Amino acid sequence: MAGKVDKPDDQKALAAFQQALxxxxxxxxxxxxxxxxxxxxxxxxxxxxxxxxxxFHLLHRQAHTLAGTAATYGFEEVGRLAREIELILQxxxxxxxxxxxxxxxxxxxxxxxxxxxxxxxxxxxxxSDTEASQTADAGLLMAKMSEDIIYLVDDDVDLLKTTKAQIxxxxxxxxxxxxxxxxxxxxERQTPAVVIMDAIFGEGEKTGIEHIADIxxxxxxxxxxxxxxxKHDVLTRLxxxxxxxxxxxxxxxxxxxxxxxxxxxxNQGEEDAYKVVIVxxxxxxxxxxxxxxxxxxxxxxxVNDPLQLLHALADFPADIILMDLYMPGCDGFELSKVIxxxxxxxxxxxxxxxxxxxxxxxxxxMSMGGDDFLAKPIEPWHLISAVTSRVQRxxxxxxxxxxxxxxxxLTHSKSKERLTVELSRAIRERATLSFVMxxxxxxxxxxxxxxxxxxxxxxKSLANxxxxxxxxxxxxxxxxxxxxxxxxxxxxAEMAKIVLDTxxxxxxxxxxxxxxxLFHCTFSCGIASYPEFDKIMxxxxxxxxxxxxxxxxxxxxVLIAKKTH
Amino acid sequence: xxxxxxxxxxxxxxxxxxxxxxxxxxxxxxxxxxxxxxxVVLNEIEAFEPQLxxxxxxxxxxxxxxxLEKVREMEAYKTVPAVFMTAKVQPNETQRYLDxxxxxxxxxxxxxxxxxxxxxxxxxxxxx
Numbered sequence: 001m002a003g004k005v006d007k008p009d010d011q012k013a014l015a016a017f018q019q020a021l022x023x024x025x026x027x028x029x030x031x032x033x034x035x036x037x038x039x040x041x042x043x044x045x046x047x048x049x050x051x052x053x054x055x056f057h058l059l060h061r062q063a064h065t066l067a068g069t070a071a072t073y074g075f076e077e078v079g080r081l082a083r084e085i086e087l088i089l090q091x092x093x094x095x096x097x098x099x100x101x102x103x104x105x106x107x108x109x110x111x112x113x114x115x116x117x118x119x120x121x122x123x124x125x126x127x128s129d130t131e132a133s134q135t136a137d138a139g140l141l142m143a144k145m146s147e148d149i150i151y152l153v154d155d156d157v158d159l160l161k162t163t164k165a166q167i168x169x170x171x172x173x174x175x176x177x178x179x180x181x182x183x184x185x186x187x188e189r190q191t192p193a194v195v196i197m198d199a200i201f202g203e204g205e206k207t208g209i210e211h212i213a214d215i216x217x218x219x220x221x222x223x224x225x226x227x228x229x230x231k232h233d234v235l236t237r238l239x240x241x242x243x244x245x246x247x248x249x250x251x252x253x254x255x256x257x258x259x260x261x262x263x264x265x266x267n268q269g270e271e272d273a274y275k276v277v278i279v280x281x282x283x284x285x286x287x288x289x290x291x292x293x294x295x296x297x298x299x300x301x302x303v304n305d306p307l308q309l310l311h312a313l314a315d316f317p318a319d320i321i322l323m324d325l326y327m328p329g330c331d332g333f334e335l336s337k338v339i340x341x342x343x344x345x346x347x348x349x350x351x352x353x354x355x356x357x358x359x360x361x362x363x364x365x366m367s368m369g370g371d372d373f374l375a376k377p378i379e380p381w382h383l384i385s386a387v388t389s390r391v392q393r394x395x396x397x398x399x400x401x402x403x404x405x406x407x408x409x410l411t412h413s414k415s416k417e418r419l420t421v422e423l424s425r426a427i428r429e430r431a432t433l434s435f436v437m438x439x440x441x442x443x444x445x446x447x448x449x450x451x452x453x454x455x456x457x458x459x460k461s462l463a464n465x466x467x468x469x470x471x472x473x474x475x476x477x478x479x480x481x482x483x484x485x486x487x488x489x490x491x492x493a494e495m496a497k498i499v500l501d502t503x504x505x506x507x508x509x510x511x512x513x514x515x516x517x518l519f520h521c522t523f524s525c526g527i528a529s530y531p532e533f534d535k536i537m538x539x540x541x542x543x544x545x546x547x548x549x550x551x552x553x554x555x556x557x558v559l560i561a562k563k564t565h
Numbered sequence: 566x567x568x569x570x571x572x573x574x575x576x577x578x579x580x581x582x583x584x585x586x587x588x589x590x591x592x593x594x595x596x597x598x599x600x601x602x603x604x605v606v607l608n609e610i611e612a613f614e615p616q617l618x619x620x621x622x623x624x625x626x627x628x629x630x631x632x633l634e635k636v637r638e639m640e641a642y643k644t645v646p647a648v649f650m651t652a653k654v655q656p657n658e659t660q661r662y663l664d665x666x667x668x669x670x671x672x673x674x675x676x677x678x679x680x681x682x683x684x685x686x687x688x689x690x691x692x693x
Contacts, residue, residue: 017587
């Protein structure tokens with residue numbers, strides 16, 4: 001009967017049930033995109049013909065259904081967004097649904113954009129804490145909704161224009177205001193991710209800081225604000241802190257500094273799901289662990305034949321390996337030794353999961369390269385917290401070792417490693433891949449003319465622009481000096497050239513600050529793509545040659561390496 | 566106490582049908598008759614002889630409350646216990662469903678892990 005599943009002796013039945021549930025869930029996940037698209041189409045139809053009652057009811061139903069089903073399958077965020085849309089429609093139904101205010105239309109639009117984003121990314125937040133997420137307050141939700149737009153406020157119209165263009169070059173949406181009334185109206189319409197405000201606005205009026213402080217006094221969640229000012233005494237700074245200022249920059253403001261703050265905000269909570277490999281010869285055991293870890297938002301890869309582990313690791317960038325100690329064919333001791341002999345996997349934490357009670361044997365397992373030992377049966381919450389803490393630490397250490405301190409991009413060796421992984425994936429999946437070598441033109445002159453700090457800011461600007469403008473799965477590395485590399489999966493040479501040319505033009509328009517005012521930089525690129533070139537060596541060599549040619553041809557250009565027969 | 570075996574379940578959304586049938590059949594061990602709308606309920610109810618009705622509130626053609634009204638017009642089903650399933654409701658709304666003759670309301674989204682236990686709990690309560 002129903003209560004049975006809670007008893008541990010029925011773990012088999014539970015695992016079977018959870019497997020079936022996971023399968024249903026996977027099937028549903030695939031359909032989310034289509035359902036969101038249906039909602040979008042109905043909404044667009046309704047926008048054109050607001051008096052169309054049939055479309056209204058259809059949309060209401062679609063939103064209602066998605067809200068209910070998504071939540072049932074644990075896709076909390078999708079469910080919540082769909083519910084928000086449903087609630088807006090319900091409110092309309094209660095009054096007069098034929099008239100739509102701009103605010104209401106914007107609200108639905110914002111929820112839809114967010115829904116589409118989630119559906120596209122296919123990254124679903126799996127919150128096990130249903131209650132908490134359902135009571136998440138609407139104010140906070142709205143604040144999260146519009147995280148993409150930045151409001152820029154300054155009464156100096158020229159400065160406003162140039163700053164807006166500069167921030168946009170890094171891929172942010174910016175709306176500029178030279179008038180506080182318009183700004184106030186915009187705030188009512190949509191909460192921006194950040195407000196960049198001139199601290200001293202106009203003459204003799206109240207200051208920009210006071211204005212933000214007044215707005216914040218009426219809001220549940222204060223606006224995230226950055227103040228820029230030509231007056232930077234302690235009192236003004238203090239005022240800024242009291243108005244919840246995130247940062248305070250003297251004029252003329254260095255756009256690079258603004259972008260650093262914005263990127264910092266943007267990267268909060270965007271960490272990839274933890275990736276856990278579970279090696280266990282029992283499918284039920286691994287499915288059980290996998291389900292609980294998935295519910296905690298992690299990605300899992302189950303390996304039931306220990307001999308397949310290396311194969312799995314090649315495809316699945318594991319943060320941690322959970323391994324059963326006793327398995328047929330090859331036990332955990334041997335397997336961890338094998339893994340530790342491979343350079344690429346030497347830093348992945350290995351945690352043994354076993355019913356082994358003998359302390360000596362446990363210690364023995366560790367000496368073989370295991371990092372920890374968890375005794376079975378393990379409570380799900382214990383498993384989750386054990387995995388979480390190890391992955392967090394592992395990631396931090398790896399990040400320090402694998403990223404370049406100045407730009408936060410991947411190091412030379414790590415970029416090469418990622419290229420290897422991506423190339424083998426492209427070959428296997430018969431996909432395209434482009435490898436790009438990028439070099440800032442006349443960089444030595446920049447350092448010599450404007451000094452090394454200015455040169456470093458150029459490097460950081462380029463890194464920030466690449467991070468902001470390329471796709472999440474594109475790989476960006478700094479090979480050293482002013483040389484960067486990109487690995488663009490699923491991108492052929494022509495497409496890569498279009499992308500890089502756009503970036504090249506944008507980058508050339510960014511004004512870099514120095515003691516002598518703004519200056520500009522350009523870069524050159526060489527592109528080599530798979531399948532034209534199918535070896536790491538040849539991709540590297542050909543991209544390098546194309547880059548060399550681009551430099552020789554006069555720089556500030558992107559060239560594709562062509563295969564010579 | 567009579568054991569609960571046969572549940573007539575009305576829900577139009579196929580994704581919800583699937584997860585509920587997994588929860589109620591596999592976990593709960595009940596025999597389930599799934600109906601895609603209130604109209605189907607009226608066609609199927611006599612052949613199936615359910616001990617409990619589990620109705621989604623919002624369905625096309627005929628919604629849950631209307632279906633229950635029609636079912637109550639049938640002599641044999643004047644008293645068969647009915648439970649509504651609906652998206653998170655206000656307390657006064659719950660009361661409205663109870664006034665319609667439901668014995669309880671299950672909030673959607675439900676937890677597939679505990680749905681069977683919830684239904685069993687309701688059954689045991691009304692039997693005692």
